[in-house]
Amino acid sequence: MPELLLEQPPRQRTLDVDIVLLVDTLDEYDQIKAGLFAEGFKPSVVSHRITWNDRNIDLLPYGPGIVQENVLLLHDTQLSVIGFEHLSTSGETIRLNDQVHVNLAPVPLYTLLKLSAYNDRSMIKDVAGIFHCLKAYAVNDDRVWGLEHEGELLDVNHAAAYLLGKDTRQFLTKKYRNKLQPVLQSLLSIQATSFIELAREEQDEDIEITLEDIRQRFYWYGVGMGWDDLRLDT
Secondary structure, three states: OHHHHOOOOOOOOOOOEEEEEEOOOHHHHHHHHHHHHHOOOEEOOOOOEEEEOOEEEEEEEEOOOOEEOOEEEEOOEEEEOOOHHHHHHHOEEEEOOOOOEEEEOOHHHHHHHHHHHHHHHOOHHHHHHHHHHHHHOOOOOHHHOOOEEOOEEOOHHHHHHHHHHHHHHHHOOHHHHHHHHHHHHHHOOOOOHHHHHHHHHHOOOOOOOOHHHHHHHHHHHHHHOOOOOOOOOO
């Protein structure tokens, strides 16, 4: 997704696709999957995943009738669907060609969904997806210049992350904050293995990304969301 909505593509691209289907019942969801299987898509061992030419496609159903307390019960799997209610009203439509238009989660909502996904499965790819957005968000937006927090001018290297956090506020509720702020706080720990692994992956010949760079950007992302009680432990 970021490579379609951000001017700077991610260094590592995924072959996976995540699709949310707005349905009223799980029977309707199963009917859609059956139709895709009839067209040549293949099932996988994961109940909500299908494949096409060895590429994974996660099909997640969503609707008020099949979700309780932001949790989707899908066969034997529990999945958090925090933020999904905004997908139908806040998506950005991208034209791939004359026949194909796709509705994508805007970048602020995407990062919120990724933070929730990390809480579910603790996968480095979710943290990496957020971090790319923290670096590349609004790079040509005049709002990143001269940003202040509590009367202090922000470091320009942290301004995009802070601005992304501010733009994410429209999707936040008190319930989401209570669920996700502890997740971000745990990531900010100096011993956070996900950040340590991410720092290794981000190294290249031209730019040195340190563990502290990553922690600072995630910290200012949280502060931008209004989570001023976050701590950067040393």
